[in-house]
Amino acid sequence: MSVSEKATFRSSGGVRGWFGRQPVWVRGVVVAVALVLAFLLPYAGDIPLLGPQIVTEGIDWPSALFNMSYYVLLALGLNVVVGYAGLLDLGYVGFFAVGAYGTALLTSPDSVLYADTGWKWLMAVPVALALTMVAGLILGWPTLRLRGDYLAIVTLGFAEIIRIFATSTTTLRGDRGFASIPHPPGEWGGKPIFGVTDAVPYFWLGLVVIILVILGVRNLDRSRVGRSWLAIREDEEAAEIMGVRTIKYKLWAFAIGAFIGGLGGVLFAGEQGFINSQTFVLQFSILVLAGVVMGGSGNMAGAILGGALISYIPDRLRGISLGDTDLYEYRFALFGAVIIIIMVLRPQGLIPSRRRAMELKDREKEVAPQ
Amino acid sequence: MLLEVENVTLSYGRIQALHGISLTVAQGEVVALIGANGAGKSTTMRAISGLRPLSQGTIRFDGEDISKLRADLRVVRGVSQSPEGRGIFPGMSVRDNLEMGAYTRRNRSEIDEDMDRAFTLFPRLREREKQAGGTLSGGEQQMLAVGRALMSRPKLLLLDEPSMGLAPMLIQQIFDIIVEINQQGTTVLLVEQNAQQALSRAHRAYVLETGRIVKEGTGAELLHDPAVKDAYLGVA
Numbered sequence: 001m002s003v004s005e006k007a008t009f010r011s012s013g014g015v016r017g018w019f020g021r022q023p024v025w026v027r028g029v030v031v032a033v034a035l036v037l038a039f040l041l042p043y044a045g046d047i048p049l050l051g052p053q054i055v056t057e058g059i060d061w062p063s064a065l066f067n068m069s070y071y072v073l074l075a076l077g078l079n080v081v082v083g084y085a086g087l088l089d090l091g092y093v094g095f096f097a098v099g100a101y102g103t104a105l106l107t108s109p110d111s112v113l114y115a116d117t118g119w120k121w122l123m124a125v126p127v128a129l130a131l132t133m134v135a136g137l138i139l140g141w142p143t144l145r146l147r148g149d150y151l152a153i154v155t156l157g158f159a160e161i162i163r164i165f166a167t168s169t170t171t172l173r174g175d176r177g178f179a180s181i182p183h184p185p186g187e188w189g190g191k192p193i194f195g196v197t198d199a200v201p202y203f204w205l206g207l208v209v210i211i212l213v214i215l216g217v218r219n220l221d222r223s224r225v226g227r228s229w230l231a232i233r234e235d236e237e238a239a240e241i242m243g244v245r246t247i248k249y250k251l252w253a254f255a256i257g258a259f260i261g262g263l264g265g266v267l268f269a270g271e272q273g274f275i276n277s278q279t280f281v282l283q284f285s286i287l288v289l290a291g292v293v294m295g296g297s298g299n300m301a302g303a304i305l306g307g308a309l310i311s312y313i314p315d316r317l318r319g320i321s322l323g324d325t326d327l328y329e330y331r332f333a334l335f336g337a338v339i340i341i342i343m344v345l346r347p348q349g350l351i352p353s354r355r356r357a358m359e360l361k362d363r364e365k366e367v368a369p370q
Numbered sequence: 371m372l373l374e375v376e377n378v379t380l381s382y383g384r385i386q387a388l389h390g391i392s393l394t395v396a397q398g399e400v401v402a403l404i405g406a407n408g409a410g411k412s413t414t415m416r417a418i419s420g421l422r423p424l425s426q427g428t429i430r431f432d433g434e435d436i437s438k439l440r441a442d443l444r445v446v447r448g449v450s451q452s453p454e455g456r457g458i459f460p461g462m463s464v465r466d467n468l469e470m471g472a473y474t475r476r477n478r479s480e481i482d483e484d485m486d487r488a489f490t491l492f493p494r495l496r497e498r499e500k501q502a503g504g505t506l507s508g509g510e511q512q513m514l515a516v517g518r519a520l521m522s523r524p525k526l527l528l529l530d531e532p533s534m535g536l537a538p539m540l541i542q543q544i545f546d547i548i549v550e551i552n553q554q555g556t557t558v559l560l561v562e563q564n565a566q567q568a569l570s571r572a573h574r575a576y577v578l579e580t581g582r583i584v585k586e587g588t589g590a591e592l593l594h595d596p597a598v599k600d601a602y603l604g605v606a
C-alpha cells in the first residue's frame with residue numbers, strides 16, 4: 001500500500017467511520033446539532049474572537065450565506081450528474097439559467113407572458129422546475145451515446161446556446177433582463193418575510209431546500225437508481241450486461257441534476273428580483289464543477305463543502321485590501337492557488353469518496369502500459 | 371436450439387467486423403469459439419448480448435428473435451456475459467459485484483442461494499467478500515466475473531476469454547469450473563485464446579477468421595485438425 005493510499009483510507013475511515021459506527025440516537029443528535037448550527041450561521045459574527053474572522057466584510061454576511069446556499073444546491077445537483085452517474089457536464093449553468101428564466105418569464109412585468117399570467121413566485125416554481133427537467137432531457141437525449149470528453153464539449157455548447165439565446169432573442173430581453181421578479185411569499189408581523197434588505201430569510205429558505213434535496217438524493221442513491229448510477233459510472237458496458245437500462249438511468253441523472261440546478265435558479269431569481277443574460281456565464285459552470293471536484297466528487301458532504309467554498313472564498317476576499325487593490329480583484333488567482341493546493345494535498349477532494357478512489361486507481365491501471 | 375445466430379454482419383463505423391456469421395448452441399452444450407486476435411470473437415459476444423446493433427442477420431434465443439431486443443431485456447430472457455477484460459466494478463465489494471449480477475432479479479432467497487453457490491464454486495471470493503473489486507488480483511477478478519455472470523441464473527452463459535491472464539494451474543481450475551457449471555445445467559458459449567483447453571472441454575467449436583466462420587466441428591475433431599493445430603494450437 002502506498003503512502004497516499006494509506007492517507008486516503010485513514011481520512012475516509014476517520015470522522016465518517018466514527019459516525020457510521022454510532023447508534024442511531026447519537027447520529028440523530030449530531031445531525032440535529034449540525035442543523036441548528038447551520039440555521040444560526042447568520043449570527044456567526046457574534047462569536048467572540050472567531051466570529052469576525054469568519055464573516056465577510058465587503059458583502060453583508062447573510063447575503064454571502066445566501067450565495068453559498070445556491071452554490072451548494074448547484075454543487076449537489078452537479079454531483080448527481082458528475083459524481084453519481086459519472087457524466088461530465090460542463091454546461092451545468094444552463095439549468096440554473098432555465099430555472100431563473102422560467103421564473104422571470106412567468107412573473108416579471110417585463111415578460112411578454114406577464115399580461116396573461118402575472119403569477120406570483122410560488123406559482124411559477126413548479127412550472128420553472130418542470131421546464132428545467134425538460135431541458136435536462138433535451139440535453140440528455142442526444143448526448144446519451146457520448147462519453148467523457150465528447151459529452152463535456154456538447155454540454156459546454158448547450159450552456160452557451162442558452163446564454164446566446166437569452167442574449168439575442170427579444171422575448172428573453174438580453175442585457176435589459178427581467179426586473180421586479182416577485183419575492184417568495186409570506187408575512188410576519190404584518191411585514192413580508194422576504195424583503196429587499198434582509199437576506200437571512202432567503203438563506204434559511206435556501207437551507208430548507210438544501211435539506212430537502214439532500215434527503216431526496218440520499219434516498220435515490222440508496223435505491224435501485226443509485227445502484228444503477230454507480231454501476232454505469234464504474235463500467236458502463238458491464239452495467240449494461242448486468243441488465244441495467246443505462247439510457248434510462250443516464251436520463252434520470254440529467255433530469256434530476258437539472259431539477260436541482262433549476263431550484264437554484266428559481267431561488268436566485270426570487271432573491272435578486274432581477275436577472276439578465278450576463279448573469280449566466282460559463283465561468284459559473286466551471287466554478288461549480290471545481291467545487292464538486294474540490295470537495296470530493298461522488299459524495300454529498302464533499303459537494304456541500306466544495307459548493308460552499310467556491311462561493312465563500314471570493315466573497316470573503318471582498319473588501320480586504322492589499323495596498324490599494326481589493327483582494328477580490330485577485331479572486332481567480334487566489335482561487336486557482338487554493339484549488340491547486342487542495343488537489344496536491346488531497347487529490348480525491350477534501351472529503352473523498354472511498355469508492356471514487358478505487359475507481360480512479362482502476363482507470364490508472366487501464367491507461368498504464370500493459 | 372437455444373441460440374441461433376444467422377448471417378450476422380456487424381460494423382464499427384466503416385470497419386466491418388463480422389461478415390455474416392452463423393452459429394448455433396443447443397441446450398446443455400459447451401460451445402467454443404476460437405480465432406486469432408481481431409477475428410471478431412468479442413464482437414460476436416457483444417452482438418449476442420445486445421451491446422452493439424446488428425447490420426444484418428438475426429439472433430434467435432429460445433426460439434424467439436431477439437435481434438432488436440434491448441440489452442437489459444436479453445439479460446431478463448436468460449443471456450449473461452462475463453466480458454473480456456472482466457468488467458469488474460472496481461469500487462464495489464465482491465459481494466456487491468455479485469449483487470449487481472442479480473440486478474434483474476427480485477427473489478431475495480433465490481439470490482442468496484445463488485450467492486452461496488458462487489461462493490462454493492469460488493471459495494477465494496468468500497474469503498474476500500468485503501474487499502473492493504478493484505483490489506482483487508487478475509485471477510480473482512476473473513472468478514468474480516464468472517461468478518457474477520452466473521448470478522442472473524442465465525440459460526446461456528457467454529464467457530469471453532475466461533482464462534486470460536491466469537496461471538496454468540488456475541486455467542485448469544477455471545475450465546473445471548466451467549464444465550461443472552455446465553453439468554449443473556447452464557449452456558455455455560466460450561471464447562478462448564487457449565484453444566487446447568477450450569477444444570478439449572467443449573462439445574463443439576467454431577473457428578472464426580476475420581469475421582467469418584471458417585470451420586466447425588466437435589471439439590475433438592478440431593483438436594486433431596491439421597490446419598487448426600497449425601494455426602491455433604502452436605504444436606509442431
Ligand SMILES: Nc1ncnc2c1ncn2[C@@H]1O[C@H](COP(=O)(O)OP(=O)(O)OP(=O)(O)O)[C@@H](O)[C@H]1O
Nearest residue numbers: 382385387405406407408409410411412413414454
Ligand atoms: N469499438 C470498436 N471500434 C472500432 N473497431 C473495433 C471496435 N471493437 C472492435 N473493433 C474491431 O473489430 C475487429 C474484431 O474485434 P474483436 O474485439 O471482436 O476481436 P477478438 O476476436 O475478440 O480479438 P481478441 O482475441 O484480441 O480479443 C477488430 O479488427 C477490432 O479492431
Ligand SMILES: [Mg+2]
Nearest residue numbers: 411412413454
Ligand atoms: Mg476479444
